[in-house]
Amino acid sequence: MSTLLEQIKKRRLQLAMKQHDMMLRVGMSRQQYQRLESKGNPRLDTLELIAKGLNSELVLVPEEKLKEVLAVLADEVEPQGATEKDLEAKTLADDPWQGLLGADE
Numbered sequence: 386m387s388t389l390l391e392q393i394k395k396r397r398l399q400l401a402m403k404q405h406d407m408m409l410r411v412g413m414s415r416q417q418y419q420r421l422e423s424k425g426n427p428r429l430d431t432l433e434l435i436a437k438g439l440n441s442e443l444v445l446v447p448e449e450k451l452k453e454v455l456a457v458l459a460d461e462v463e464p465q466g467a468t469e470k471d472l473e474a475k476t477l478a479d480d481p482w483q484g485l486l487g488a489d490e
């Protein structure tokens with residue numbers, strides 16, 4: 386798994402943005418942003434600002450749920466132990482977060 390700073394850079398590139406563009410979006414100079422992206426240790430409020438500028442959200446995921454969350458994000462998840470009947474009744478498209486935050490209802 387890539388580091389948070391690598392994820393920030395990857396997201397910026399996905400949006401076809403240059404480091405200079407972040408100055409306009411978050412009010413940070415290109416040099417400040419470049420330093421942060423390469424080796425920074427940003428404060429939480431800075432990360433929130435950058436996430437907003439990248440049309441993203443910061444989310445804490447419990448370690449025991451990380452695999453499932455990554456699978457949902459990759460669109461490759463099937464509920465563990467589900468029968469074919471279960472899958473027909475409730476597809477991932479209907480509820481992509483099923484079982485991730487606790488017991489299913």
